[in-house]
Amino acid sequence: MKINTDILFNRPLYDVLRPKSFDEFVDQNQFISNDGFLGFSLKGNHLPSIILWGPPGTGKTSFARILAKDYGYGLIELSGVNSGVSDIRSSLEEAKRKSDDGLKTVVFLDEIHRYSKAQQDVLLPHIESGLITLIGATTENPGFNINKALRSRVQILVFKPLSFESLFAILSRAERVMNLDSKTLNDGVKNLLIRMADGDGRKLLIILESILQKYGNLKNPITREDVMKSTTISLKKFDRFGDEFYAQVSALHKSIRGSDPDASIYWFSRMVDGGIDLSYLGRRLLRISCEDVGLADPRALRIALDAWEAYERVGSPEGELFLAEAVIYLAVAPKSNSVYQAFKKGRDYAKKEPSYEVPNHLRNAVTSFDDTQSFGKDYHYPHDHEDGFSERQEYFPESLAGDSPVFYKPSNRGLEIQIKEKLFVLKDKRKHAKKKEQGYD
Secondary structure: OOOOHHHHHHOOHHHHOOOOOOOOOOOOHHHHOOOOHHHHOOOOOOOOOEEEEOOOOOOHHHHHHHHHHHOOOEEEEEEOOOOOHHHHHHHHHHHHHHHHOOOOEEEEEEOHHHOOHHHHHOOHHHHHHOOEEEEEEEOOOHHHHOOHHHHOOOEEEEOOOOOHHHHHHHHHHHHHHOOOOOOOEOHHHHHHHHHHHOOOHHHHHHHHHHHHHHHOOOOOOEOHHHHHHHOOOOOOOOOOOOHHHHHHHHHHHHHHHOOOHHHHHHHHHHHHHHOOOHHHHHHHHHHHHHHHHHHHOOHHHHHHHHHHHHHHHHOOOOOHHHHHHHHHHHHHOOOOOHHHHHHHHHHHHHHHOOOOOOOHHHOOOOOHHHHHOOOOOOOOOHHHOHHHOOOOOOOOOOOOOOOOOOOOOOOOOOOHHHHHHHHHHHHHHHHHHHHHHOOOO
């Protein structure tokens, strides 16, 4: 095969294949169709400010460039990685000069989430005045990383990972541009490359380029083994710090809460494969054992803690099995969030209520002075009573006695069935004791 080496060694393949028009654009049809952003929002031939949010390699930069070109705007490109306020101000001055000549300007800020709030605020009056149209691109959730004032002035377009069909189309186009023989990449190899790209068109072309640089001059077709030997890129996508990280952690948590052990193991395995910090995952499982299982099965807390400690001692990969056991146990355990709700209600109540005094009978008389203050007087030691319970003892502050709030409401699941029955009996004893004290019994 005779490969187009001028392309292979002079420019990155992903830059060579970058679409120059929407006819060459793949995927993101929700924006390109007549009913989408291009067909609806731009009927007046005015380009509104937008933020493009989505994973890497989904066409955000190309989309911005094509928009600016198609609507006759000048384009100024900056990146949050290597520019700051001075660069933004210089761009605004350039936009002002162009505006004086009757030209409109798009300022494209790649990785806009890296700009601070103050840097983002610099843009606001110039978006308002119409001096510039802002197009930002980000891989991070705009709700967290773009300040509210800026979000209120833009439309947010959500880009999705590229589909299998779209990646296959990009790969086919690369074959034509690179002048590859039809036998160079068989269907099995193509499928492997697409799986490795995991929705990222740029990643697909980087992998292909590295393989061709190593094996492209051979007469034999490229094999799956050639692919695996020539790249260290994982088959799975996992963002260890950004949105994808939290999305997958959330998926695991909700799968456990929903009592689906298979989905729980799936998300756990995805994160292990992606290189998650398993100590973080151990802490998360410990939280789940209390928040979502709680007293419906108190053993869950011990099992989660034991699994985490066992992993810390053994390490990867052997120790991952202990965490997998905890994941399954938590998923199949009876569920109750009563502890979580009780703590939340109690904390909120304590914040809004006055700081009521501790009743004297609940205080310890440590000194002789304490005795003169009647500390500990009339305290009923529960173990001196039948069943270890004094039905006449009050534990809330005196101001709340008789009308005390209820924070803990046990569920009808697991051990809490028995806890609920016991609390009902104790409450009934208190009620009868109070009636007797008042002379009704």
